[in-house]
Amino acid sequence: MSLEEFKIIDAKTLPVGKLITMISRGHTIYLNHHLEEYGINASQQHLLFEISHQKNINQEKIATRCNINKGAVARSIRKLEEKGLVTRQIDDANRRQNIISLTDKGEETLTESINLLKKWEKEVFDQNIIEKELLQKALKDIAIKTMELNLKGD
Numbered sequence: 001m002s003l004e005e006f007k008i009i010d011a012k013t014l015p016v017g018k019l020i021t022m023i024s025r026g027h028t029i030y031l032n033h034h035l036e037e038y039g040i041n042a043s044q045q046h047l048l049f050e051i052s053h054q055k056n057i058n059q060e061k062i063a064t065r066c067n068i069n070k071g072a073v074a075r076s077i078r079k080l081e082e083k084g085l086v087t088r089q090i091d092d093a094n095r096r097q098n099i100i101s102l103t104d105k106g107e108e109t110l111t112e113s114i115n116l117l118k119k120w121e122k123e124v125f126d127q128n129i130i131e132k133e134l135l136q137k138a139l140k141d142i143a144i145k146t147m148e149l150n151l152k153g154d
Contacts (some may be wrong), residue, residue: 027120034116038082038109043068044076048110051086051100058097085109 008034011019031042040048050065063073077100080086085106091097102110123134 017026030120031113031116035113040080040085040109040113045110045113047073047076047080048085048102048106048113051102052107052110055101056099058091058094058099060097062100065139080106 028042031045035045036042046066047062050062052063055067059070059073059077062077063070066073077086077098081088083105084103087101087103088098089101091099100112121132
C-alpha cells in the first residue's frame, strides 16, 4: 500500500497494534539508516542506552530489560566490544556473569544517537498532532498493561 493510499484510510478501522508496529518499524528503519555513520544499528543503540542507565549491568539483565534472548545480547555485546564501545568484565560476585560498561567512545556514540532520536521526535511532533507528553503517558500505560498480560501468561 502506498503512502497516499494509507493516508485516506479511516484511522478507526486500523488496529492500534498495527499502527504501533508501523511506527516502530519506521522508527527502526530511520535509525538504522542514520546510525550507519556510527557503525551501529538500532538494536545496538538500544543496548547502549540500557547499559548507560544502569551502571554495572550484566548481560542477563540487559536481555530481560530489552526483552531479547541472552544469545542475541551476547552477540551484540561482542560486536560493540569489537568497536570499542563497551567493555566486559567478569563479575566478582558471580564469576559466570560479565559486567558491561560503556567506554568513552560508547558514551560519545550514545550521545550522538540520542541526538538522532531527538531529531526524529522533532520531525514527528512538529505538526502538533498530539502533545508529546500526553502520548508518552498513554504509551507507558499501554506498555505496562502489555507487560502485565505477558506476565500472566494468558
